[in-house]
Amino acid sequence: MTLPASTAAQLESIRVQVASQQPRWGDAETHIPVQRYLSPEIWRAEVQGLFRSLPLIAAHSSEIAPGQVLPNDSYGVPLLLARDAHGELRAFLNVCRHRGMRLVEDTGRAQPKASVVCPYHGWTYKLDGGLRHMLHAEAFDPCPAGARDLVALPCAERHGLVWVVPSAEGSIDLDAFLGGLNDELPFYEIAQLKVFRTIEAEYPANWKLIVDAFLEPYHIRVLHKDTIYPFFTDGITAAERFGPHISSLVARRAVQEWAAQPRCVAPQEQDGLRELATPSQVIFPNTITIFHPDYLSLITLYPTGPETLRWTHRMLIPQDKATPDWAPHWEKTFRLIEQGVFQKEDIHCAVRIQQGFATGANEYVTAGRVEQALAWFHESVRSHAGL
DSSP, rough: OOOHHHHHHHHHHHHHHHTTTTOOOOSSSSEEEGGTOOOOHHHHHHHHHHHSOOOOEEEEGOOOOOTTEEOOTTTSSSSSEEETTTOOEEEESSSTTTTTTTTSOSSSSSSSSEEOTTTTTOEOOTTTTTTEEEEEGGGGGOTTTTSSSOEOEEEEETTTEEEEEEEEOOOHHHHHHTTTTHHHGGGOGGGGGEEEEEEEEEEEHHHHHHHHHHTOTTTTHHHHTHHHHHHHHEEEEEEEEEEEEEEEEETTTTTHHHSSTTTTOOOOOOHHHHHHHEEEEEEEETTEEOOOOEEEEEEEEEEEEEEEEEEEEEEEGGGOOOOOGGHHHHHHHHHIIIIIIIIIIIIHHHHHHHHHHHOOOOOOOEEEEHHHHHHHHHHHHHHTOOO
């Protein structure tokens, strides 16, 4: 698999920036009203326009095997993913059609099930959602076939990811939704990875503050000076939009020696690319991918309120290194990135910024030309939320 066209163009832009010592930034400063991080009305519009209407990533394919179900409560709606014995994946509301009881409790991992049994009255469902058994069925009136099946949700599986629209009235068309990003993602072989660890937590900050942080390299030199900055250049980046999605590269130190070569050749494989730059995507609206040198951070966000968010971080590793002898390495790596970088630095800043917004000190957020991707993202949020 060769370097995708957009990624190749971004890497060439980085090469030119490094060779000329002239960073390429955006054309204009941007101002984002602080109310977009505070307003309950804006929050409600975002939930409806983004988190109930668009495909959201609910799992990695490796998390659910044939004959298993996987509850997911991370999007404010009780979801139930089910993969039947033939490998077909479906999504449902995790709600019994009798009295509305939750069918399967969320334990954080997939559970083997031949069928799904309601713990309240024993109504039983097949993994395709069909009602299999009703206790004392003669006590109920006849109804049309399928009327008491589980409520199905639009669902698709692609690039090793499970996508769900959390509304029965929705629809899913990943070709139209992903656009050109559909041609970029196969290069990263996400389907060949395996989940090592998942952490979920809630924080008192608006969800967009987290996306903002991962859309610009401007903060790396200062905020991450003792953690990851020694591996990166200062402010050298390239990005491209695919509809509402954003793909970017942030230059690492090794790119300087590469760019200085008279006839440097762009690497055509992942390992070579990740030595020179860190690829990242914001898969709209709420997923952030960060392709570290030897693993992937897959981050999803949900606005539990105007000023609160749910954070889910999945660490995905190569399958050939998902062995007991590698476990200490991944444990250490996960602690460093999740606790040392994300929690203590990026999330800490988001929480402190949210507190700053509440004082009224600023009417708007100022994003400089090195932060142009923030303007792209907020433009897409406004459009999809109808603001």
